[in-house]
Amino acid sequence: MLHRIPKIDEMKCLLQENVNNSRILYLTSYIVNIGNNALFDYEAVRHSIVVAKLAKEIAKEMKLTDSELEDITCIGLLHDTGKQEISPELVKKPKSDMNMKEWNNIQQHSIASAVNANMVLRDPLFRKFDDKRREGIVDAIHFHHERYDGSGYPFGIKGKEIPLYSRIIAVVDVFDALTNQRPYRTWIYTKAEALKHLYHERRKHDYDVLIAFVETIKKKSGSII
DSSP: OOOOOOOHHHHHHHHHHHTTOOHHHHHHHHHHHHHHHHHHHHHHHHHHHHHHHHHHHHHTTTTOOOOHHHHHHHHHTTTTTGGSSSHHHHHTGGGGGGGGGHHHHHHHHHHHHHHHHHHTSGGGGTSOHHHHHHHHHHHHTTTTOOOOOOEEESSSSOGGOOOOOHHHHHHHHHHHHHOOOOOTSSSOOOHHHHHHHHHTTTGOOHHHHHHHHHHHHHHSSSSSO
């Protein structure tokens, strides 16, 4: 029984938009079930749903195709599932308190998430996805912590070497993390402060994605403040 389904507007919107898409409904149920099994906490489920929703809106702003919108939604839902392989205590630990071994362990979650996604996408529901499309989703998850200036992980690739899907997820991932509570800090950014932070770190992100994200936020709220 699903007893901890996130009661958030983003989840309601995601389900309404994809009411006829059995694949997105399946993935949403999948991450909620991970949360119910205590491998993924409520915040991780909420974060994945919000990232999927916002990433899809950026993709719309960038005029991606319907199949690409579906792909980016899948990526958003699955991008952090590898964290279930890491102890909850370590996930909640501030980076400043981690030793090198612990930080390396955290960095492995993007690889674990990609491996997990590859298995999930073998479900018969995804039989219409050819190998290239499936690999595109898995690769995007693998590289979602890479940064445009090469400062990311796990491989330190940069620029257009990073898949577009990954560049989109990177922006939304940071934004949602900054504007919501985290167990390793007490402060939360406002949306305007988070956008300012992204601007100051713009070398780490695809500028076209940042512009599309700002436009998305403006359409959602009427302004960026």
